[in-house]
Amino acid sequence: MSARVLVVDDVLPNVKLLEAKLTSEYFDVLCATSGEEALSIIARTPPDIILLDVMMPGMDGFEVCRRIKADPRSSHIPVIMVTALDHPRDRVTGLEAGADDFLTKPVHDVALFARVRSLVRLKMLTDELVMREVTSQSLGFRPDGPIMNAGEIEDAFILLVEDQERSANRLAEAMIPVGRVELDLTGESALERATAGGHDLVVISLGLAAVDGLRICSQLRSIEETRHVPILVIVDESNSRELMRGLEIGVNDYLVRPIDRNELVARVRTQVRRKRYAEQLRKTAHQNYRMATTDAVTGLYNRHFMTSHLETLLQNAEQSGRTLSVMMMDIDYFKRINDSYGHAAGDQVLRDFAQRISRNIRGIDLAARFGGEEFVVIMPETDTDFAVMVAERLRAAIEQEPFHINTTTSQAVTVSLGIACTAGHPASLESLIARADAALYQAKNEGRNRVVVARD
Template sequence: MSGNILIVDSVSTNRIVLKVKLSAAFYTVSQAGSLDEALDLADTRRPDLVLAAALPDASFPEVLSRLRAVPGMDMVPVVALLDQNDPATRAQRLREGAADVIGKPLSEAVLLARLRSLLRHAPRADDLGLQPAVARALGFAETPAAFAAPGRIAVMGGDAAGTQRAFLSRLARQGRHQVTTASVSRAHGLATLPQTPHVVLLVIGEAEDDPGLDLLAELRSAPATRQARIIAMIDRADAPRAAHLLDIGAHDVIGADTSADEIELRLAAQLRQQQAQAALRNQLQTGLEAAMTDPLTGLYNRRYALSQLNRMIEALPVRGGGFAVIAADLDHFKSVNDSYGHAAGDLVLTRVAGLLQSALRPGDVLARMGGEEFLILLPDCSRAAARHMAAQICRVVRETPLSLPGASAPLHVTISLGVTLAETRPGAPVPSLDGLLGQADRALYGSKSDGRDTVTFAHRPAA
């Protein structure tokens, strides 16, 4: 797995040893012996991950905060390097915000597996194909919160004992998180979990056929839990099994002798990561919705409507039947803006959009094409059904008074419609998008010429 890693350590021997190990694993490695050098390399090399020790000229928290202040570095994992694997210092580094802590001695296999896991699971805006500046402008690269919001935690596997009991008791006393427990035998199929967990602490025994291994695969593949973060608890965190678990999907691995304090900190870190990933997905969903939604009316926009029309055309030879395309335009809308102002005109457009939506069937497509123009697509619709629907739309708009702020009386508006049908006919070509839109537009012009507030059908189905 390739990646760009920055090593920050004032001891050159430490840097060289790490570089040899990482270069042999095909990572691109940069080295910094001071904070200024680290900041310069972070800005120019844009590493995917940082391995950082405390420096003579800067504590680890200062190294971390200064690195995160570099543009594009706010979501890059920073792993703390320790000369000694002291439990208190490990917990302190996690409390200060390290993505992980690596102390000596640690097997090379586990080291590389931890780095692979961090690189694979870190929430990254550039995975969405966004440039850093664009991602920041759209809110895809916000600095993670210092503390995880309350979440749902599931402890699964063997019966709770020792450190687990202390950990669960501590969480229960705090009351911040919703904690559930389940054994593997009772949790098969995840059926006993009352809600989808955000983080799973999965206890795996020493046996080669421990059922926790199968449960890890199930957790990573099941739709309900594939977004959950998984911490595997095994006998020793530096054992060969740790590397295997990290490579098959665990987000973190801890030893059974890990202190309750460190477990809680690691769990909080995974919960933050899960929440950051969820935020990225939500922001992406919001962006996708914005890309196909008209911001004023909340209807679909032109881009979405044309893509849907293309799909309906492509499906026509397969599904048969037919569909209707309706071009709609509010009558005399310029006079509304001139008489009441553009704010009132926007309000009229919004309310008419609601009226149109209420008149349509589930599955029909309504879009604002621009200005006071709308496009309506009616799947599986005959000529008689399209005629009935169009007449109903005209009637609903005509008969619904619209109250405007500051107006002495309700406003009445009307709408004109042009309708064309796309139908499968023996020997006839499949209609084109431009042909259908042109037919509907010409029919709409006919309605405008005939006095408005009316419906005109194209002379024949579009081809």
């Protein structure tokens, strides 16, 4: 995947060299020769990834990185620091500033493109979750967006797969500040453990004797449960072909032996942070979905969702020539419950009522709270006779067992139901709902606690 890359270096020939390399691989390249210029470009034209020189006069690369990561508008953009000196201490400083990876000058093409592609791929995924393009138009920058590098990681759960026992113990011990480590000393049960779940990171040695470490990586990426768990591989210096393959498969980061403990800790924290950030975004999206579609009191779908879904179902029904039925119901004398026992008790009855609906309909049916004490069930591919059967069963289920008001009080409740079917009628949302509503009204008028079918 192509992407927009920002190259930051105070030495112009360095900028030009990276620009040429990246352009020849069909990346779109922006350049800056100082930290200040970089920050102003990022604010104006956010890139997909940033290659950032460490040693610059004025604001150095570490400080630029810190500022990028502290701003919610840019904290999600991956930063690769480019260093002339390859000292673990520099790498740790960079990781602590929020850098996602490092390249050592002179920059090797294979490593450069592998890292850029892998980080761009990750960013594209989170971009979909952040919904930058849509929210930036309407709401300005998204003020509830989590910030990538907020908070220290001390409670991670890490699966370590390493069959050299001494190395395994050293690694496990080094990771104690980050959290809890589960150890797999052969790799044979790695997949099983990872699927059992809850890990924030899987650390795998690629030199396992019993199994192919890359195979474990590819399976972790293929299985739904472990797809989003970051993978950090440990490789020998000689093993760069395997490493490149790993990055292609979806490995997120790597460490080359001999391993610097501080760098290990810093890289583990970066991965866990990134994972939790994406998790947070997914959770928010899910919560938004729930809040927008369900009724807070009963947990059923809300009216808005029900009508938009019914619209779609009616189109499908018309295309396929199948009938669809709608059941509209209203709890009899519900106001008396609220008046006698208060609103909390009323809500409890609504919840209990919603549960009885859910238990008495099929998986393909959709139940919604229409408002107040009114509920609707949409039954796709259902004719009037079947709908009446379901309605009668539901009516009986409500009548037969009193509703608990509190530990000592119960209250008998009944429901009136109106049914309308698309058969022989134009499949219009309004007319279907209106007919079901009229049938419900008739059921109320004829004495309640009964099912009436719209007949016209």
